[in-house]
Amino acid sequence: MKKARRENTEPLMRKDITYIQGVQMEEAVEIVRHCSFRDEEMEVIERVLRSPEEFHQVYMDWIRYWHFERCLCELHAYTKKESFFYYGNCEVCNSPQPFIADYRFAEEENGVKKINWRERLVCPNCGCNSRQRYSIRQIFEDYDGEKQILLYEQNSEVFRKVQREIPSVQGFDYPGAGHQPGKINGVDVQDICALNYENESFDLIVANDAFEHVYDYEQAFKEAYRILKFGGKMIFTVPFDGNSMETSRRVEMDEMNVIYTTEKYYHGNPVPGLEKEPLLVYQIFGWDMIDTLRNCGFKDAYGKVYYGLKKAYMGYLPMYFEAVK
Ligand SMILES: [Zn+2]
Numbered sequence: 001m002k003k004a005r006r007e008n009t010e011p012l013m014r015k016d017i018t019y020i021q022g023v024q025m026e027e028a029v030e031i032v033r034h035c036s037f038r039d040e041e042m043e044v045i046e047r048v049l050r051s052p053e054e055f056h057q058v059y060m061d062w063i064r065y066w067h068f069e070r071c072l073c074e075l076h077a078y079t080k081k082e083s084f085f086y087y088g089n090c091e092v093c094n095s096p097q098p099f100i101a102d103y104r105f106a107e108e109e110n111g112v113k114k115i116n117w118r119e120r121l122v123c124p125n126c127g128c129n130s131r132q133r134y135s136i137r138q139i140f141e142d143y144d145g146e147k148q149i150l151l152y153e154q155n156s157e158v159f160r161k162v163q164r165e166i167p168s169v170q171g172f173d174y175p176g177a178g179h180q181p182g183k184i185n186g187v188d189v190q191d192i193c194a195l196n197y198e199n200e201s202f203d204l205i206v207a208n209d210a211f212e213h214v215y216d217y218e219q220a221f222k223e224a225y226r227i228l229k230f231g232g233k234m235i236f237t238v239p240f241d242g243n244s245m246e247t248s249r250r251v252e253m254d255e256m257n258v259i260y261t262t263e264k265y266y267h268g269n270p271v272p273g274l275e276k277e278p279l280l281v282y283q284i285f286g287w288d289m290i291d292t293l294r295n296c297g298f299k300d301a302y303g304k305v306y307y308g309l310k311k312a313y314m315g316y317l318p319m320y321f322e323a324v325k
Helices: 011-019 025-036 052-061 063-079 130-142 157-165 217-227 288-295
Strands: 045-049 083-090 095-102 107-109 112-114 149-151 182-184 187-189 202-208 228-237 251-253 258-260 300-307 319-324
Touching (some): 025 063, 130 319, 217 288
16 A cells, blocks of 8 residues: 655645646735634744743744745745735834835745845835834833833934834944944944943843944943843844854954954944945854843843744744843
């Protein structure tokens, strides 16, 4: 007797690909989404994480979402088009929007280009991508009309959107080593290792992709701690390897020299006029960062992963961190 071959990966989605050839990509997304997930499974979910084991567990628990994302990438490859619309609700605009999914910042895996969901799914109305929309969501979620908020960014969509709703918000950009605090081309700049604020000035600090750009990140954490009020919270993102206990230095320094342990790796400089001075990434963080934050005085610190198909928060385990004073 011939045994039926059992596909152990996403059988429903494989079948759907044949069904939906000939329909628009946008319809195909809807069909696959509704065949694969119950309504409540498409709402925003969050999980607190503190270790590589918990990171791995959530990866396993959410594996159907990664299958779904891969399925969309494969379908999109069939269409041979550059982009498609993913329909969902924008929390910044508070309305349904056709989010733009395309191949910007895409990586390739087994010959299929993987859409960078976290950096794309751009709302055509507010211009914010998935990561930025989630960052704004967190700020407003926490806001009670009185809180003092500081963003480690100023020349950004996120800052402008927050400022429109909360005029008291403060912000600056980190221009990299070798610049004095002050103004550069109309943007306030500061050194995140020596901030120009009084102790205990803020209830909430939002630092997206900042701490990887200084060698002495512990000093930068201490500064954030210093200017936070007791009970205040910092939320931030950094390049992070959820499978690793240890932070890995990409750059080693002694008193006289900078030694690149791996290939040099940069992010764009946010300050206008400094486009030719990209910011060096000094380290990719691991779970020991939680201990470092505690050593700097924070009462608690943890990672949080989030996901939500209806509000178009997608990507491979998108994560941010919270540190409570
Ligand atoms: Zn929007």
